[in-house]
Amino acid sequence: MTETFNIFLIIMAALALVVFIALHFFEAGYGYLFNRKYGFPIPNKIGWILMESPVFIAMTILWLLSDRTWQAAPLALFILFQSHYLQRSFIFPLLMRGNSKMPAGIVLMGMVFNTLNALMQGGWIFYISPEDYYADWFAKPYFYIGAAIFIAGMVINLHSDYIIRHLRKPGDTRHYIPRGGMFRYVSSANYFGELTEWVGFAIASWSWAGAVFAWWTFANLAPRANSLYKRYQKEFGQEFTSLHRKRIIPFIY
Secondary structure, X not given: OHHHHHHHHHHHHHHHHHHHHHOOOXXXXXXXXXXXXXXXXXXXXXXXXXXXXHHHHHHHHHHHHOOOOOOHXXXXXXXXXXXXXXXXXXXXXXXXXXXXXXXXXXXXXXXXXXXXXXXXXXXXXXXXXXXXXXXXXXXXXXXXXXXXXXXXXXXXXXXXXXXXXXXXXXOOOOOOOOXXXXXXXXXXXXXXXXXXXXXXXXXHHOOHHHHXXXXXXXXXXXXHHHHHHHHXXXXXXXXXHOOOOEOOOOOOO
């Protein structure tokens, strides 16, 4: 089973590379970059719930069926992981304003990836990792370092989403440049927060499964951040470029 799981991780890492390259040529058409060519439109709130909830549900099932359900270390990693997806699947969509749409194709692709990611993370944490993997887990520094990075990323992500959500007053349909928080340094601060979360989780879980997910997050979000950056440049011109922001990683990219 371990050998099969390792092949699965290699395939997922390779697919992330394909996605990273492809997204430099084809924008993921949702949100500010909405494009009907990716399928018929679905209300954003419903789309996000359909897209994100499979990972929360699948991870919960893997946890409940595991012999490690109440072991402290796997449970701690489970709580970290699920804290993000509880918010992303069920709270974030309810906080959305307006009547924006999301293409059905984007929703479907998100559902597939999120299900596979639950198999990656839950598979490793609850089934594939060796019996002695969690011995003295809380005496090892990487869990605390990774958890701290994860929490910091989640705070950045939530605060950035709050800023984006309050850019418009009710009835306003114009676009605005997000300001404040980590938007001082990058144009996609919400993506920076999410990337930080999963880098932290990879460290906390100290696993190749976590590392592959962090790589997937970058492969998916970095090209999108670049597309958004270009869209801001085109729409706002000097007003945006004068801010001297990076795309997704402060001071670097």
